[in-house]
Amino acid sequence: MSLIAITEVRKRFGDNEVLKGINLDVAAGEVIAIIGKSGSGKSTLLRCINGLETIDEGTILVAGAQLAPDELHLRALRLKVGMIFQSFNLFPHLTAGRNVMLSPMVVKKVPAKEAQAEAQARLEQVGLGHKFDAYPDELSGGQQQRVAIARALAMKPLALLCDEITSALDPELVNEVLQVVGKLAAEGMTLLMVTHEMRFAREVCDRVVFMHQGRVHEIGPPEEVFGAPKTLELQQFLGIA
Amino acid sequence: MAYSLDFGALAEYAPIFAKGVAVTSELTLVGGVLGVGLGILCAWVRTDGPKALRPIVSLYVEVIRNTPFLIQLFFIFFGLPSIGVSLTEMQAAILAMVVNLGAYAAEIIRAGIEATPRGQFEAGASLAMTRLQIFRNVVLVPALQRIWPALSSQIIIVMFGSAVCSQIAVEDITFAANFIQSRNFRAFEAYIVATVLYLILALILRQIMRSLGTIIFPRRRVVR
Structure with missing residues (x-):
């Protein structure tokens, strides 16, 4: 059974639908990188998982705790997933x-x-x-x-959500943070990270999710996603088209 | 126009001034502490508290901030007895100061709370804290730190406002000066002494607030 189950999740900001039916299952111990252009919905997806954003349709389950807008459900969910932010906070x-x-x-x-x-x-x-x-x-x-x-x-927490956690750092400081995350991954922590560190994603992650226009556009092990991107959008994103 | 100052004429009234200083200090201290407490409570209600209470608190804040302190004081001291609430002069004065400072402090503190970066709420929330826990442990202290200088000034303003309490025979510094000049007609001297006493108290109070600030907020403000 998967630790995090995301089913048909839709999210709108006004008229703008940013998540258009996301399905993603994350097994315990899995390390997943979410990549994509800005505006593709990757940060929003991450923020939905621990209820910092509400969802309009679909379900999110984390180890049996369901995302619901009331404080009781939110807190039960947040006890199971931790979050790390771009701006440290x-x-x-x-x-x-x-x-x-x-x-x-x-x-x-x-x-x-x-x-x-x-x-x-x-x-x-x-x-x-x-x-x-x-x-x-x-x-x-x-x-x-x-x-x-x-x-x-x-x-x-059973899982950690990392929202571009090295994007606000000077280049020479990125590695010390990535090392810590890499160690956590090796110790079996379930990680879901939005990242622009492609090399790190390639080395550490079990699966890579490429998001495009609010959908999971391509998903697979890093060697497939980075080595043999199927869609034009991913090829363009990776700069190899 | 030759007026020769004669402070010697005030010497025999020194105990009255001493009492005045004590009373003004007591009013300011008690009024300040309770008023800031009330202000924090009201600021919480208006920003993050129960929605049902918000209109009530808003009404209180707006009424107090848009009416003279003297009228508020008279209302409490002369008005309340008609509905059976009788207070001594001192009780009425303290209540009036708490109610008055509470409203102003609420707005100042609210400004500090609203300047809290969203990331602080989100960090608290993702650590599974309740809204109240976030307010108490994450939001409040940095919010107070942001507005501490403004809050300090407001408390000093309220101390000056306490002069008005002499109107209901609270024996503060202003009462002492009024009383003495009515006895010996040395108005100039009496009010010079009162002025100096207020000045000294204000400087001391400012220093207390500054020291208190360095204790409560060990770190300088971090702008983000």
Whole structure:
């Protein structure tokens, strides 16, 4: 059974239909890259999966939790999927450690001491154990993004959604973040990532989804999608047509 | 036009001024703390709270911000007893200040809340926090930090507004000055002393707010 089941999902912003019937099943442990031009609906799809956007038709199921617009369903869903953003979105008034501790304490009522140990472990996992007491504005972009990953991991999600998580980074900082993600992938985390890092997608992902005009235009293992693109649109996108 | 200042004539009234300083400080402190608390509550209702309460809070905020403080004070002190709510001068003065500051603070704090980047709400939401948890843990402190200077000024304005409370015989600094000049006709001296006392209190209050700010907000503001 798949961990994430997306069935016939449609999403409109006014008259503009951005998702035109998306079907996608993600197995536990699978790493999937979503590529496509801007405006193809890839970020919207990702944001629908944890309910940051509502959907107009179709269903999204994550490990039995269904996407529904009420807070109870949304929270049940969000306990199963974590999300990492392009702009990090760390809480500026809290230290790195406190950023990671906050949600376990507030949402899961984990005692402070336990949450602190967990935060320390998660920060070490992303190579930032020594930055527990640093504030976000004292960290580089790459470090901030790694803290954001640690913060998501502290909630012990079944899957992580990554929304262009290296797009706001200076080129020399991209690798440190990708390394962390690569390690997570190797450890069996289910990952769904919108990305422009084609090389990374090719090396790490099990499947690549090419989205075009609100549809899954092509899908397959990276060697197929990158090596032998079938459609003209994908060939154009990859710059080989 | 020769007027020779004689502050010596005020010496015997020093205890009255001392009491005035204490009363004005008490009004400002209690009014400030409760008023800001009320302001946070109202700002929450207007931005993220129960929709049913919003019209009520909006009405309160608009009525208070568009009527004179003196009338609000008289309404509470002279008006409320007719419906059976009798308050001492001090209680009435504090209530009036809380109600007044609450409305202004609500609008200032609301501005701070509305300047919160959307990503902060989204980050909180994707960590499975409820709206209230996001407000309390994610939104509130940076919002207060954004508007802290404006809020500090508003509290000082309210302290000056407390001078009006002398009108219902609250024995604050203004009351002391009025009382003394009616006894010894040294109006110039009495109001110079009152002015200096307000000035000193305002400077102290500003410093307190600044120090409080550095404690509550350990990081400088990060603009995103």
